[in-house]
Amino acid sequence: MCAKTDIHDTSHITYEGLLEGNKKFIDNALKTDPEFFTKLANGQKPPILWIGCADSRVPANQITNTAPGEIFVHRNIANMVVHTDMNMLSVLDYAVNVLKVKHVIVTGHYGCGGVLAAMSNKGYGLIDNWLRHIKDVYRLHADELNAIDDEQQRGNRLVELNVIENVYNLCKTTIVQNAWHNGQDLAVHGWVYSLSSGAITDMKISTYNNQNLDEVFKFK
DSSP states (O other): OOOOOOTTOOTTOOHHHHHHHHHHHHHHHHHHOTTHHHHHHTOOOOSEEEEEEOOTTOOHHHHHTOOTTSEEEEEETTSOOOTTOHHHHHHHHHHHHTSOOSEEEEEEETTOHHHHHHHSOOOOSTTHHHHHHHHHHHHHTHHHHHTOOSHHHHHHHHHHHHHHHHHHHHHHSHHHHHHHHTTOOOEEEEEEEOTTTOOEEEOSOOBSSSTTSOGGGOOO
């Protein structure tokens, strides 16, 4: 019987241990399917692009119970979609125009350190330039957020609003708009994951075309 591991205690993780873990991964995968790696090497055709937070507690495949090859993943601090971020745009372009994904999901999580940092007036260094985009989300929804007295609830709501705004940002990209203009089957969604329960909340803002965008953003 395996002993339980405290997920908050990372002292058992070593560089050498990662390499040993890889060997165990290979052994377990081959026991399940002797052709596992042969199939993976043949290419990928994931139907999903996941844009999530870099937080180590929010692994896309694990929390959705999916296998390698089923989700294409991009992660950054606080699951942001910034129109000048060439890294994110390159991933999005490849996913939409080469892999032809059917769904793009922006996934935030309650208790997000980036979002909470953006709520404060502290300076954190270089990352402040990134957090400024979240501060803009706060500015857009200041009346609603300032009316929430409980700081944790306010932070949770900003997490949700940040997901919603970044879904809209995603829809405004030339990549997504051109895909819709060309009749490509593509949907954009927003989720929030709970670290305390493991549950995903669908924010019910799924978008399948540019009809809900402000007129100035629409490609025609």
